[in-house]
Amino acid sequence: MNKAFIKEKSIEIAKIVAFVLVFFLIVQLLSSTFFSEDSAAKLNNNKKDAYSFISEEKNTIQIVSIGNSDVYSGFVPLELWRKYGNTCTVCGSIHQTIQESQSILELLFESQSPKLVIIETDMFYDGMPEVNKKLKKENRLDDFFNHMEPEFFAHNIENVFSVFRFHNFWQGGKNAKIAPYNSHGYRYNTRICKLQEVDYMIPSSETDPMAKYTESQIDELISLCNKNGAEVMILTLPSINTWNYARHNTVQQFADERKLPYIDLNLHYDEIGINMKSCFRDEGNHLNYDGAKKVTDYVGDFISRNYKFEDLRKNKGYSSWNSDLKKFDKFKKNEN
Numbered sequence: 474m475n476k477a478f479i480k481e482k483s484i485e486i487a488k489i490v491a492f493v494l495v496f497f498l499i500v501q502l503l504s505s506t507f508f509s510e511d512s513a514a515k516l517n518n519n520k521k522d523a524y525s526f527i528s529e530e531k532n533t534i535q536i537v538s539i540g541n542s543d544v545y546s547g548f549v550p551l552e553l554w555r556k557y558g559n560t561c562t563v564c565g566s567i568h569q570t571i572q573e574s575q576s577i578l579e580l581l582f583e584s585q586s587p588k589l590v591i592i593e594t595d596m597f598y599d600g601m602p603e604v605n606k607k608l609k610k611e612n613r614l615d616d617f618f619n620h621m622e623p624e625f626f627a628h629n630i631e632n633v634f635s636v637f638r639f640h641n642f643w644q645g646g647k648n649a650k651i652a653p654y655n656s657h658g659y660r661y662n663t664r665i666c667k668l669q670e671v672d673y674m675i676p677s678s679e680t681d682p683m684a685k686y687t688e689s690q691i692d693e694l695i696s697l698c699n700k701n702g703a704e705v706m707i708l709t710l711p712s713i714n715t716w717n718y719a720r721h722n723t724v725q726q727f728a729d730e731r732k733l734p735y736i737d738l739n740l741h742y743d744e745i746g747i748n749m750k751s752c753f754r755d756e757g758n759h760l761n762y763d764g765a766k767k768v769t770d771y772v773g774d775f776i777s778r779n780y781k782f783e784d785l786r787k788n789k790g791y792s793s794w795n796s797d798l799k800k801f802d803k804f805k806k807n808e809n
Contacts, residue, residue, distance in 0.1 A: 523566040523573075525658045526581050533791065534585045535782050536561040537703070538658075539578065540593030540710075541569040546759040547710040548591075550657035551801045552769040554794050557777055558784035563658030571596055571690040575697060582701040589780060590698045591772075594709045594724050595716075597683055597691065602717045654800035655793075663762050663808065664754040671749070674718050674739050680726070681719040688727065695731065704780070707735040710768060711747055713757025736775060738768060745771045762805075 522545050526534060536559055538548045544565035553561050562585075564577045574596065581587075683691075698705050707728045709716060721737050728735035738745060745767050749757070752764030760768065776782065785791045 520566050522656070522658045522660060523564045523569065523577055524580070525656065526562040526564065526585060528655065529562065529585065529657075530793075531584050532586050533560055534562050534581075534587050535559050535785075536589045536591065536776070537564060537578070537581065537585075537587045538562070538591040538593065538708075539564040539569075539574050541565055541596045542567050542759060543595045543710045543712060544593045545658055545660045546662065546754070546761075547593075547765045547768050548772070549659045549762070549765050549769045551659070551794075551798050552766050553773045554786070555798055556770060557773045557782075558786035559773070559776070559782045560785060560791065560794060561657065565593075565658060569596055571687065571694060575690070575694050578694070578697055582697075586701070587703050588782070589706060589776070590703045591706050591708050592691070592694065594707060594720075595712060597687055597724065598681070598715070598720060600715075602681060602715070602720060654804055655797045656801070657797070659765070661762055661804070661808075662754045662759075665751055665761060665763075666753050666755050666757075667751070668713065668749040668753055668757055671713065673713055673716070674721070677718045678722070679719040680723045681717070682723055683727070691727070692731075695733070705733055707733050708772065709735075709737040709739060711738050711742070711745075711752070711760060711764065713749070713753070715758055734779070736772070738771070741771065 526537075536553070538544050538550075538561060542565060545563050548561075548563055550561040550563060553559050562581075564574070564581065566573070574592075578590070695705050707724065709721070709724065716737075716739050721739065724737070725735055738747075742748075747764055747767060752760055752767070754761035786795065
């Protein structure tokens with residue numbers, strides 16, 4: 474083979490390698506500066522709620538609630554503060570995975586020392602129960618096309634480089650609606666979707682097993698909490714179209730084996746006061762403010778009876794929480 478040709482190809486390969494190295498160096502630099510988690514908490518309306526704890530004073534958070542969109546729709550930290558005087562932050566985002574939750578908690582534990590982490594279970598499963606999947610038309614090409622979608626790229630590369638995770642700040646950020654108060658991770662929504670009453674939690678001995686790697690990831694999440702001095706509670710928020718008794722049985726067994734408290738709110742509608750005609754903002758997956766407030770009261774009562782947390786409402790060092798509550802009430806009044 475011609476030496477000149479080999480030399481020319483070697484130079485081309487070297488240029489490509491150099492370009493790739495420089496590219497990733499720039500990406501990493503942006504990830505640690507302009508597109509860091511700290512920037513995300515201030516600028517990105519889609520992800521910022523999951524990182525709202527960054528703006529909290531150091532070691533002031535008593536309780537953390539983590540999960541996907543079910544959490545930021547169904548748990549209201551300021552209502553917990555109003556009734557029980559406990560500080561809580563919600564760390565949730567759309568389609569948040571267990572791995573993403575672990576990354577968030579690792580960052581949170583650098584500045585906060587919560588004594589309780591509430592892990593919501595919807596992220597334990599990907600999609601609707603099998604009984605509902607059967608209603609869909611089967612198509613073997615679905616998996617292939619799912620991997621071709623931009624969302625597949627986002628779910629993988631964004632976990633490595635935050636420049637991709639938070640690139641949304643620079644796209645349409647001006648139109649994003651940001652609450653004029655510190656919501657501590659909750660997203661206020663009063664939309665009402667009137668649903669027909671349906672009994673989707675019929676007692677059964679069936680199970681809907683989680684993937685083995687999912688169980689392993691949850692165990693890592695629990696271990697992370699315990700290593701940082703936090704107890705763990707498992708919680709399932711009301712969700713008509715993504716939960717059933719088979720999933721309840723599986724998670725109950727998982728919690729029992731690890732001796733963790735588990736509350737499935739799908740079994741306590743009457744006690745909570747959940748009404749399918751007034752407490753959901755969509756087709757049964759997410760609660761509106763009315764439903765979230767009732768859930769927060771119910772969970773808050775459970776926490777007050779089973780854990781010892783100081784009531785901080787009269788503590789001057791936490792006066793900002795009282796201020797946030799006043800702003801929240803004013804915001805609700807104006808919205809209504």
